[in-house]
Amino acid sequence: MKNINIRTFFFAGLILFSACKKTPEALINPPYAETSLDNNGGNWKTIILTNGSEISVPTPVAAGSDLYQSEITALKATMSTASDENKEAVQYWGANGVVRWHEIARELAANYNAAPNYNADGTYPVPDANNPTAYPRFPFANPPYASRAFALLAVAQYDALVTAWKAKFAHNRLAPYKNDTSVQPLLPTNDLPSYPSEDAVVAAASREVLKFLFPGEKPYLDELSTEHKNTRLWGGMNVQSDIDAGDSLGVAVAKRIIAYAKTDRMSAANKQVDYPLLKADATARGITTQWRSLEIPARPPLLPFFGNVKPWNFNDTTKVAIRPPAPPLPGSAQFEADLAEMRDLAKNRTTEQYRIAAYWADGVGSYTPPGHWNRKATEYIYEKQLNEIRSARAMALLTTAIQDAGIACWNTKYYYLSQRPTDIDASLKTATGIPNFPGYVSGHSTFSGAAAEVLAFIFPDKAAEVRNMALEASESRIYGGIHFRVDCEVGLEFGKRIGGFAVERGRNDGAQ
Amino acid sequence: MTVQQTLRLCAILLAMAPVLVKAQSPTDGLLMKKRELCNLLQYNQSNWSEYWQGTTKRSNSNLGTVTNQNVMLMSAYGITNKLNALVALPWVRTSSDVSYLQGQRGIQDLSLWLKWQPYQIKMGKNELRFQTTGGLSTPASNYFADFLPFSIGLKSKTASLRAIAHFTTGMGIYVTAQAGHTWRSHVHLNRDSYLYHNELIYSNEVPVPNWFDATVRLGILKPKFQIELWGDRSTGLTGDDIRYNDGPMLTNKMQATSVGAWAKYWVIKQLAVSVGGSSVLDGRNVGQSTGWNAGVFYLVDFNKKASN
Known part of the structure; x- marks a missing residue:
């Protein structure tokens, strides 16, 4: 059995490197025994699916059957062939599959976070989903794109795990090491029914959604998913039918999530041909001094219609109703005070201000502000040792709130088309790159306000x-x-308010 | 009593990483005599508008022309005729004519070298000298390194070791060849994740590539003047490339092949002036810079002071 084991290879490489002190260590968290199983998780409210029973999972063969016994025999054979590298992979994936797949999504987001370079004629190429590996690669994982990617991933994982929990406690198949005590598992054990495998569910749902979002990475995602599922055999945690049922379930849920994503209006978010209409609408509302791209050549605005994408935790009417009031106009006391502050900063920016600007910049080549908060959440999940379904719920609440923040923020930005300090005074110098979209309200602030409320x-x-x-x-x-x-x-205040809608979902989803 | 050349690389590599400015005297084939002190004040300026993103040459209309200016103070002292100590400290300023990013300025890295000539062979009027230089450097201020190409340095502590062969004729014509290895410490970013070879590293600690450089010089050295032509190849030994349409990063593998010319003239016995120029011919993850420099040398001879 030849298994391409990228993760382990990667870790082995890191260990080798750190031995000669040349590469810092990656984030490595050991597996843990969950403090609670959330036996009731199958009754938690789903987000896209109607409920945890909507997708049915076939009844498994009985533990006493010959078929099951032959699976146990096969499992033992597989376990006996597991290499040290395979066993390292067991530890890697065993630490929390939900979180691992978010780490993978963050890494993809960072790698794909590159704005297209201009053409010789001054135009900008648009990434092509049908030719994702040609530069400029598809997607350009800018903050709105990343916010949606993390949310779709998290919702797929969550809905799939609620369905899995429902099936687990309906069928109540014990783990292989409980059915046969000669199976020696390599990971902490618990009383969670093993059919369908929660890891296979997460691997399949994550794989399929990420393939949709990052179509140039299909082979890589297949390899990761295969390894993730195999670790459940190498580690003695599931028999093959647990995994097969989990994979089928994950795929079925992912199909539903992808169908949702195809109709969430993201496809029109970059409809540049309509941008003049948007500007004309703002002009008609009296907004005559409008944001413009400072890039040379002028770059089309970033996703001007992302504000029309369907929110998760409130509807379009609410989105418009909660939009912040217009920003202060030039000449007003507040505007002039804010401008004076920017001028002073440009002259006297301190080392600490540089540090803070850099720490939170999350710009090109990073996992973006949504990724920054995604990471923070996964750190807390490890710290609190949440089980898979509760981890998925936390990530779903967080990431949907963050995408909602992006949607409402973008809606606000392109409603007011407000200028940034550097538009007003071109002599101002910055400590970070100038984003190519209107200023009011700040995306970082809205994302962060929403994220903090959900995490709190x-x-x-x-x-x-x-x-x-x-x-x-x-x-x-x-x-x-x-x-x-x-x-x-x-x-920031707007973000907090937006986060409140996800919190409201969390209060009523049956998990609190 | 000639000594220093300087900051040749600064003219070159400053390109992307002003920090790669290197004092040259640790790499030339000359030595101060015992109890002689030579001080140098040099101004260097270089700029580039094209650069290599990996191995692909490009320009960037949002970056325009990037300029690096620096003022360098350097001293060399003869502990013995065969052993010199050198120290250097540059002040660096970066700017662009187009970019909104704030140009940086400040004191960069303090460098210290010991240069030793363990062996020489006389061949009539000609002489072949073998030398070795060991050096250390450390950032001399809390500058902001994760801001390339506008950082004034890489903020890495370094240790270097090099070997030099210097052949000179009785006419004063000389050829020098040198090669050196520089070890660079990790540096710490103001953020806690970054891409390295497309892997997302969850750390603020960044490996900065170690460095190899080699130089060949051809020149003439007379009591009143010195003229030199040189070629240099410098390369990071590890590292990744600048990402597609992204800025340079401390982890990048920088390389440059450059050439230059330099001349020095002794106005009076203690005072000399110099001018030089350089150009990068080929590179990787650096700017294709051209630069010039001008310096003033002031010699103090403690032997004479003592005998007076």
Whole structure:
């Protein structure tokens, strides 16, 4: 059996490197025994699916059957062939599959976070989903794109795991090491029914959704998914039918999520041909001084219609109703004070302000601000040792809130088309790149406000910490020289309000 | 009593990473005599508008022309006729004519070298000298390294070791060949994740590639003047490439092949002036810079002071 084992290869490489102190270690978290199984998880409210029973999972063969016994025999044979590399992979994936797949998504987002370079004629090429590996590669994983990618991934994982939990406790098949005590598992054990395998569910749902989002990475995602599922055999955690049922379920749920994604209006988010209409609409509302691209040549605005994408936790009417009021106009006391602050900063930016601007910049080549908060959430999940379904719920609440923040923020940005400090005063110098879209309200602030509220809800002991972080993230854009204070302060409050809708979902999903 | 040349690379590599500015005297074939001190104040300026993204040459209309200016203070002292100590400290300023990113300025890295000539062979009026230089450097201010190409340095501590062969004729015509290896410490970013070879590293600690460089010089050295032509190849030994349409990163494998010319003239016995120029011919993850420099040398001879 030849298994291409990228992760383990990667870790082996890292260990080799760190031995000669040349490459810092990656994030490595060991597996843990979950503190709770959430036996009731199958009754939690799903997000896209009607409920955890909508997709049925076939009844498994009985544990006493010959068929099952032959699976146990096969499992033992597979376990006996597991190499040290395979066993390392067992530990890697065993630490929390939900989180691992978010790490993979973050890495993809960072790698695909590159804005297309201009053509010789001054136009900009558009990434092509049908030719994803040609430069400029598809997708350009900018913050709105990444926010949606993380949300679709998390919702697929969550809905799939609720369905899996429903089936697990309906069929109640014990884990192989409970049916046959001669099976020696390599990971912490628990009483969770093993059919369908939660890891296979997560691997399949994640794989399929990420293939949809990052179509140039299909072979890589297949390899990861295969390895993830194999670790359940190498580690003695599931028999093959647990895994096969899990994979089928994951695929079925992913199909539903992808169908949703195809109709969430993202396909029109970059409809540049309609941008003049959007500008004309703003002009008709009296907004005559409008944002413009400072790039040379002028770059088309980033996803001008992302604000029309379907939100997760509220509807379009609410989105319009909660839109912040217009920003202060030039000449007003607040505007002039904010401008004076930017001018002062450009002259006297401190080392600490540079540090904060850089820490939260999450710009090109990074996992974006949604990824920054995604990472924070996964760190808390490890710290609290949440089980898979509760991890998935946390990620779903967080990432849908963050995408909602992106949608509502973009809607606001392109409604007011407000200028950034550097549009007003071209002599201002910045500590970070100037995003190619209108200023009010700040995306970082809105993303962070929403993320902090959800994390404060899920991890109450972290409330003060995450809110302080959100404030710093918000202010980092002032220190960077790319946002007026009002953009950030209003954006942060707006984000908190948006996060509240996800919190409301969390209060009523049966898990709290 | 000639000594220093300087910052040749600065003219070159400053390109992307001003930090790669290197004092040259640690790499030439000359030595101060015992109890002689030579001080140099040199101004260097270089700029580039095209650069290599990996091995692909390109320009960037949002970056325009990037300029690096620096003022360097350097001293060399003869502990013995065969052993010199050298110290250098540059002040660097970066800017662009187009970019909105804030140009940076400040004191860069303090460097210290010991240069030793263990062996020489006399061949009539000609002489072949073998030398070795060991050096250390450390950032001398808390500058912001993760801001290429506008950082004033890479903020890595370094240790270097090099070997030099210097052949000179009785006419003063000389050829020097040198090769050196520089070890660079990890540096810490103000953020806690970055891409390295397309892997997302969850750390603020970044490996900065070690460095190899080799130079050949051809020149003439007379009591009143010195003229030199040189060629240099410098390369990071590890590292990744600048990502598609992204900025340079501390982990990048930088390489440059450059040439230059330099001349020095002794105005009076203690005072000399110099001018030089350089150009990058080929590179990787660096700017194709051209640069010039001008310096003033001031010699102090403690032997004479003592005898007076």
